[in-house]
Amino acid sequence: MRTRMTYTPPKRISRGLAILCALGLTTIPVGAVVNQSNKLNSGRTITLPVEISRAQVQTLVPMIDVSAFIQTISLASISGDDYFSAGDKAHVFMKNAGGVWYPYAVLRSLPAGGENLRDDQIMLTGHVTGAAEGQIKIAYDFDRIAPRRDFVHAALRRTGQYTELELVVGKDGTAAVSALSLDGKRYSQRPSMKLVLEGFSIMTDSKAPPK
Numbered sequence: 001m002r003t004r005m006t007y008t009p010p011k012r013i014s015r016g017l018a019i020l021c022a023l024g025l026t027t028i029p030v031g032a033v034v035n036q037s038n039k040l041n042s043g044r045t046i047t048l049p050v051e052i053s054r055a056q057v058q059t060l061v062p063m064i065d066v067s068a069f070i071q072t073i074s075l076a077s078i079s080g081d082d083y084f085s086a087g088d089k090a091h092v093f094m095k096n097a098g099g100v101w102y103p104y105a106v107l108r109s110l111p112a113g114g115e116n117l118r119d120d121q122i123m124l125t126g127h128v129t130g131a132a133e134g135q136i137k138i139a140y141d142f143d144r145i146a147p148r149r150d151f152v153h154a155a156l157r158r159t160g161q162y163t164e165l166e167l168v169v170g171k172d173g174t175a176a177v178s179a180l181s182l183d184g185k186r187y188s189q190r191p192s193m194k195l196v197l198e199g200f201s202i203m204t205d206s207k208a209p210p211k
Contacts (some may be wrong), residue, residue: 043176044169045166046094047165048069048101050067050068050095052065055156062149064144066144069096070103073106073135075106078103078106079104080107086128089109089127090107090126091109091110092106094121095121100192100206101122125140126140141175141176142148145189147187148188151182163181164181
């Protein structure tokens with residue numbers, strides 16, 4: 001006697017379950033964006049002159065690398081610690097003089113009670129990538145940025161423009177990019193994740209702070 005086989009179609013995943021799965025897969029990126037959004041809503045805003053050292057626009061997410069004068073610091077010219085090694089944390093203290101921020105001290109670690117800064121002072125925290133001949137090179141959170149595409153196109157059309165980076169700096173010294181500007185035109189910055197993409201070099205002018 002032949003047994004009849006009954007075909008049972010596979011169950012369809014409910015729309016709600018599919019949404020939950022999608023949210024689970026995007027937990028890390030969403031968390032990173034929310035974290036940056038929170039940083040943009042708290043902290044103090046400063047602007048720094050920068051150069052665009054590399055840009056990538058032929059991708060889904062444009063990316064730029066920026067160079068700032070505080071990425072290389074001469075220890076003999078400011079107060080603080082005299083010896084750093086690659087990998088050390090560096091707390092860079094800056095003062096506002098006539099609208100221009102310049103470093104006046106750098107420390108490897110903070111006092112137990114923290115630092116009480118005046119309204120004209122801030123602290124930026126980075127990591128030392130190299131130390132030689134009395135100078136240290138520091139990497140910050142804002143060295144690589146995913147800006148608006150129209151900003152990158154404007155930067156690529158010509159060289160020689162004055163470029164500024166607007167940062168919101170938290171009490172712990174971390175910085176989130178809130179805007180970039182070219183020759184005074186401001187381009188607000190959306191929260192975004194940092195991606196590693198290959199790029200090509202372009203240069204723009206930058207003004208260093210007074211010594």
